[in-house]
Structure formats: C-alpha cells, structure tokens
Amino acid sequence: MEKAQFTSPWLPYLLLAPQMIIIAIFFLWPAAEAIRASFFLEDPFFGTATFVGLQNYSDAFAASDYQRTAWFTFVFVVLVSLISLGIGMMLAVSADRVLRGKGSYKTLLMWVYAIAPPVAGLIGVMLFDQHIGPLVEFVAYFGWDLQVGVDYWDTGFAMIVVATWKQVPYCFIFFLSGLQSIPTSVKEASAIDCRSETRRFWTITFPLLAPTTFFLLILNITYAMFETFGMIDQIVKDQPGNSPVTLVYKVFRDGFRGNDIGGSSAQSVILMILVLALTVAQFRLIERRIHYT
Amino acid sequence: MTTLRIRNAIKQYPNGAQAVKGVSVDVEDGELVVFVGPSGCGKSTLLRMVAGLEEVTDGEIELNGRVVNNLEPADRNIAMVFQNYALYPHMSVRKNLAYGLKNRGTPSDEIDRKVEEAGALLQISEFLDRKPSQLSGGQRQRVAMGRAIVRNPAIFLFDEPLSNLDAKLRNQMRLEIKKLQRRLDTAAIYVTHDQVEAMTLADRIVVLNNGMVEQIGTPTEVYSRPATTFVASFIGAPPMNLIPGELSKGQLHIGAHSMPMNSAHAGPVTFGFRPERAHMNGAASGLAVEIGVIEELGAHRLIHGRVGDHEVTVAQDAELPPPDGRMMLAFNEQDTHLFDPDTGARV
Ligand SMILES: Nc1ncnc2c1ncn2[C@@H]1O[C@H](COP(=O)(O)OP(=O)(O)O)[C@@H](O)[C@H]1O
Ligand SMILES: [Mg+2]
Numbered sequence: 151m152e153k154a155q156f157t158s159p160w161l162p163y164l165l166l167a168p169q170m171i172i173i174a175i176f177f178l179w180p181a182a183e184a185i186r187a188s189f190f191l192e193d194p195f196f197g198t199a200t201f202v203g204l205q206n207y208s209d210a211f212a213a214s215d216y217q218r219t220a221w222f223t224f225v226f227v228v229l230v231s232l233i234s235l236g237i238g239m240m241l242a243v244s245a246d247r248v249l250r251g252k253g254s255y256k257t258l259l260m261w262v263y264a265i266a267p268p269v270a271g272l273i274g275v276m277l278f279d280q281h282i283g284p285l286v287e288f289v290a291y292f293g294w295d296l297q298v299g300v301d302y303w304d305t306g307f308a309m310i311v312v313a314t315w316k317q318v319p320y321c322f323i324f325f326l327s328g329l330q331s332i333p334t335s336v337k338e339a340s341a342i343d344c345r346s347e348t349r350r351f352w353t354i355t356f357p358l359l360a361p362t363t364f365f366l367l368i369l370n371i372t373y374a375m376f377e378t379f380g381m382i383d384q385i386v387k388d389q390p391g392n393s394p395v396t397l398v399y400k401v402f403r404d405g406f407r408g409n410d411i412g413g414s415s416a417q418s419v420i421l422m423i424l425v426l427a428l429t430v431a432q433f434r435l436i437e438r439r440i441h442y443t
Numbered sequence: 444m445t446t447l448r449i450r451n452a453i454k455q456y457p458n459g460a461q462a463v464k465g466v467s468v469d470v471e472d473g474e475l476v477v478f479v480g481p482s483g484c485g486k487s488t489l490l491r492m493v494a495g496l497e498e499v500t501d502g503e504i505e506l507n508g509r510v511v512n513n514l515e516p517a518d519r520n521i522a523m524v525f526q527n528y529a530l531y532p533h534m535s536v537r538k539n540l541a542y543g544l545k546n547r548g549t550p551s552d553e554i555d556r557k558v559e560e561a562g563a564l565l566q567i568s569e570f571l572d573r574k575p576s577q578l579s580g581g582q583r584q585r586v587a588m589g590r591a592i593v594r595n596p597a598i599f600l601f602d603e604p605l606s607n608l609d610a611k612l613r614n615q616m617r618l619e620i621k622k623l624q625r626r627l628d629t630a631a632i633y634v635t636h637d638q639v640e641a642m643t644l645a646d647r648i649v650v651l652n653n654g655m656v657e658q659i660g661t662p663t664e665v666y667s668r669p670a671t672t673f674v675a676s677f678i679g680a681p682p683m684n685l686i687p688g689e690l691s692k693g694q695l696h697i698g699a700h701s702m703p704m705n706s707a708h709a710g711p712v713t714f715g716f717r718p719e720r721a722h723m724n725g726a727a728s729g730l731a732v733e734i735g736v737i738e739e740l741g742a743h744r745l746i747h748g749r750v751g752d753h754e755v756t757v758a759q760d761a762e763l764p765p766p767d768g769r770m771m772l773a774f775n776e777q778d779t780h781l782f783d784p785d786t787g788a789r790v
Contacts, residue, residue: 335529338496338516343543343590345517353542357533 238321729771
C-alpha cells in the first residue's frame with residue numbers, strides 16, 4: 151500500500167479531530183465522570199458529595215437486588231444469544247437448501263434484515279399485551295396464566311421471547327450468507343464422502359460456519375446486554391420494582407429513578423469493565439480465528 | 444470387475460433446459476473414457492448424473508449390473524475429483540483423505556495405512572498435516588486425487604481436474620493421472636473440453652455436442668475417421684479443412700479441379716482433409732490453393748490460404764522450402780473424408 155505523506159505535521163491530527171472530539175464528548179468524558187462519581191456519595195437534594203472510596207462498589211455487590219439482577223442478566227443474555235443463534239441457523243439452513251444458486255431470492259430475503267428489527271420489536275411487545283396479546287391467549291389454552299409485569303419469571307419469559315424474536319433475523323441473514331459462501335462443490339464432495347446429512351452438517355457445514363457463529367455470538371451478547379434497554383423499558387415501565395431487569399436497565403433505574411448517582415455510576419463502571427473484557431476476548435479470538443481461503 | 448452402462452440418459456433441468464438428450468455409453472473394467480466437447484455441451488451434467496449429484500430425468504445408469512439411478516452419491520461406490528478441488532478447508536490433508544473412509548466405518552488403523560499409502564503414491568506425505576490453504580494448486584490437486592483413491596472406488600470421475608493449473612503443470616499432471624489410473628487399474632471417466640487432453644489420456648473418447656453423442660471411439664478412430672464434420676473440426680489442431688464439393692461418377696469436383704474418389708455417392712458433399720495430410724506436389728495438377736499468411740512454428744510451418752472462397756490450412760515440414768504464391772495439393776485416398784453437407788454425417 152502507498153503511504154500518504156503529510157506536508158504539515160498537524161494536518162493528520164486536524165483530520166482526525168472531528169472523530170476524536172466526538173469520542174471525547176460522548177464517550178471519554180461521561181466515562182471519566184462515571185468513574186469519578188462512583189467514588190462519591192452524592193446528596194440528591196443539596197448537590198454535596200462525600201468521598202466514600204470503594205463503598206459504592208461493595209454496596210452494589212453486596213445488595214441482594216444487584217445479585218438477583220446480575221443472575222437474571224446472565225440467564226437472559228445466555229438464552230437470548232444461544233436461542234437466536236440456534237433458530238437463525240436452523241432457518242438459514244432450510245433457506246439455503248431452497249436458495250442454492252438462486253441469487254434473486256437472496257436479495258428479497260435481505261429485506262427481512264431492513265424491516266424486521268423495529269417492527270418485530272413492536273409486534274413482539276404487542277404479542278404479550280395482557281389484554282389483546284394473542285400469545286397470552288394462546289398459552290391460556292394450556293392452562294398457563296401468563297402475567298407479564300406481575301409474575302417475575304413470566305415477565306422474564308416475555309423479555310427473552312421478544313429479544314430473541316428481534317435478533318433472529320440478524321442471525322438468519324448472516325448465517326445464510328455464511329452458508330451460501332460454502333462452495334457447492336465442497337457440499338457435493340461431502341455428499342459423496344458421507345451418507346448421513348446430519349453428520350455432514352456437524353462435520354462440514356457447522357465448522358465452516360464457525361467464524362460467522364463466533365461473530366454473531368459476540369453481536370448477540372452485546373445486543374442482549376445493552377440494546378434491549380428500550381424493549382425492557384416498554385415491558386416494565388408502569389410496573390413496580392418486582393419485574394426482572396438487566397444490569398443496564400438497573401443502572402438507569404437506580405440513577406434516574408432512585409437518584410442514587412454514586413451507586414449507579416459504580417454499576418456502570420462494572421459494566422464498562424465487562425465490555426472491555428468482552429472486547430479484548432473478541433480481538434484475541436479474531437486474531438487466532440481460522441481463515442479459510 | 445467394473446462396468447458402467449449409461450443407457451439413453453436424459454437430463455432436463457427444472458428450468459426446461461435439456462442438457463443431455465439421450466446418451467448411451469459403456470465403460471469397461473480398467474478403461475479410461477474421456478467425455479470431450481465444447482463448453483456447455485452437457486459433459487459435466489452427464490458425469491454428475493453418474494455421480495448421483497444430478498437426478499436422472501430418464502434412462503438408466505447401471506454400475507456393476509445394478510441400476511443406481513436412485514442411490515445416494517455416497518452409496519454408489521464412485522469417487523469424484525472436482526475442477527476447483529473441493530477440499531474441506533477446515534481439515535488437514537490427512538483428515539481430508541480420511542473423511543470418506545471414516546464415515547464408512549473403516550477401522551482407524553486401516554485408515555492410517557491407506558492415507559499413508561495414498562500420500563506416498565501422490566508424493567504428498569510431507570503435507571499430510573497441513574491445511575489445504577497452505578498448499579499450492581498442484582498440491583491441492585494431488586490431495587483431491589488422494590481423496591478419491593484412498594476409497595478404492597469402482598470408478599473415478601474427473602471433471603476438468605486440470606483446468607485450474609498452469610500449462611506446464613497441466614501436462615505433467617495429465618501424464619501422472621494416466622500412470623496412476625493404469626497402475627490402479629480402475630475404470631475412470633474424465634471430462635474435458637481440451638481435445639489434446641482427450642487424445643492423450645483416453646482409451647476411448649466420447650465426443651459430445653449439444654447434449655448428444657457425436658462419436659465414440661479410440662483416439663485414433665476419432666482422429667482418422669471422424670463420424671461427423673463436428674468431430675472433424677473439434678479433434679485435431681489445427682482442425683480439419685472442410686470445403687464444399689460435388690460428387691458424381693466417382694469424381695469429386697471442387698471448383699475447376701476434379702479428383703477421383705472411390706465413392707458411390709453422388710451430389711453435393713463436404714470434402715475434408717487434415718492440414719498435416721496434404722502433399723504439395725510440384726506438378727501443375729491438384730487442388731489449387733492461393734497462399735496467404737505463413738506461420739513458422741519451428742518443426743513445421745502452417746500455410747494459410749484459400750480454395751475459392753474457403754480458407755484452408757496446410758502443415759508442412761519446416762525443412763522443405765516454403766511455397767510461394769500458389770500451391771497444388773494432392774491427397775492419399777485414405778486421408779480424404781466426405782461428409783453430407785446437410786447432416787454433417789460421414790458418407
Ligand atoms: N443447474 C442448472 N440449471 C439449468 N441449466 C443448467 C444447470 N447446469 C447446467 N445447465 C445447462 O446445461 C448445459 C450443460 O451444462 P454442463 O453439463 O455444465 O456443460 P459442460 O460441462 O459440457 O460445459 C448448459 O447449457 C448449461 O447452461
Ligand atoms: Mg463442465
């Protein structure tokens with residue numbers, strides 16, 4: 151690659167400046183502020199702050215409420231990530247069988263990618279509506295009195311279903327394109343070498359999808375942890391504190407509803423560290439990732 | 444003992460295109476049969492029908508006395524080598540070779556032995572633990588062949604296996620495939636669009652055109668007695684010269700020239716002769732050719748010229764003095780070919 155030479159030593163910094171300023175204003179500054187606030191106990195009425203060291207952190211970890219939320223978040227993230235991966239992969243495998251060599255359908259399917267997430271989110275919430283939700287009516291036939299917003303695990307169930315519902319199209323489209331990039335001749339060679347289709351899937355297709363699966367896993371974890379905020383808000387907004395929420399939502403609730411800025415900041419710093427760890431893990435694995443050429 | 448019989452095979456794709464229009468071919472034990480023809484003539488389709496990768500619309504594929512039309516590819520006891528190698532990219536060479544054996548429940552010590560054997564035979568022993576992406580094109584080709592031979596199938600199917608290699612490697616691998624096939628004494632079908640490959644490899648050639656068989660025969664037969672004008676112009680480089688003429692009472696008339704022809708046929712014909720089978724006689728009589736461009740190729744030269752409105756090419760030994768202006772051609776009787784101008788069939 152050709153190296154660009156700048157005549158002035160300042161020019162590259164000038165060109166980078168807009169990006170840097172945005173990062174500084176919207177990320178670095180709030181992050182620094184959160185770290186600072188996490189060491190103080192702030193009085194919401196008088197605006198005075200007392201330095202308390204790590205107390206906000208030890209309080210957070212010690213609170214049974216925090217542990218319960220962390221546990222729910224863990225269950226939520228694991229289930230949403232894995233179920234959407236599983237369903238997305240199953241759908242993609244069936245679609246791939248029909249679509250092999252038919253490019254035009256593939257473009258049509260891309261529409262799912264564009265349309266589904268926002269619409270699906272809305273529909274998903276409506277499905278669980280206590281009065282008009284068809285899913286609530288449906289499970290009632292089986293004697294399940296589904297009470298979203300009242301029963302802790304019923305609410306959790308609804309959140310998991312809606313979050314998964316929104317994420318399946320992403321997984322589907324990435325898996326489909328992963329499947330379509332497996333050469334037909336490789337599939338044919340394996341059909342000659344192995345009679346069982348199931349076995350072919352696990353020995354050829356699945357390993358060849360590994361890079362896609364890994365990418366989607368990270369995407370799903372990030373999504374389930376952070377991007378489900380709006381959906382959770384929609385489900386729990388008028389409900390008392392008994393509903394399950396994720397850690398991110400709890401940061402918001404404790405900080406802005408509970409006015410516990412210090413505690414909320416400590417929690418968000420913990421999340422920041424988690425994201426950092428996730429990112430490092432991702433880069434580590436990408437570096438070692440098997441590239442098939 | 445392997446015999447493959449293809450009987451009246453027809454393939455119609457779902458979009459209505461008929462790629463194979465009733466082909467019958469037999470492959471005998473240990474025989475290497477080459478399907479040759481221009482791109483799109485249905486060679487690959489026919490081969491893939493034998494492999495079980497394409498459904499047979501009509502007709503029968505019979506392997507060792509058993510109709511295999513409805514058998515899965517894995518159950519047909521065939522092995523295929525693909526043009527783009529089709530190696531499993533996530534497996535080492537060793538695992539690529541072992542995969543088909545493992546899925547057939549071969550004991551692991553036997554797999555190890557067969558893989559080592561095939562590795563030695565194909566000179567890829569030192570690469571057994573590499574991934575396909577760490578190999579050159581030629582090495583990948585060997586792995587693809589290794590994957591076929593470890594299984595010890597009833598028949599090998601090759602679909603243009605050398606066309607992704609450079610010319611030098613292609614010639615070398617061509618020879619190796621032939622040696623390997625002889626040594627294993629296994630029946631094989633080899634698909635190619637390259638007539639040189641077909642001529643050098645084949646025990647018998649099947650010339651295909653537009654989904655139909657034009658001719659089946661040994662390379663010599665196909666070269667020296669082409670059944671149709673298509674075969675005449677497809678096999679041999681440069682191709683056979685074809686000029687329209689008129690046959691009457693044992694005389695062939697081309698323009699003002701006439702020559703005796705031992706044929707009872709009468710009426711318009713297409714007269715064919717190979718560039719390398721025409722003599723220039725110093726005499727004033729013969730088929731007159733107006734000389735155009737001359738190409739020197741070292742051992743021989745190609746003289747391009749015209750007979751009336753028709754382009755012809757004649758090959759001449761480079762030792763001889765090049766002709767000038769105009770030359771007279773004469774032919775041995777057995778080097779002349781007559782075809783029906785309408786059907787293209789030999790008369
Ligand atoms: N999957 C398919 N669907 C429809 N037509 C096809 C398909 N595969 C091949 N064909 C057509 O069948 C004909 C023969 O193809 P093929 O057997 O691949 O030819 P070759 O190998 O001799 O070049 C071609 O005209 C091709 O366009
Ligand atoms: Mg082909």
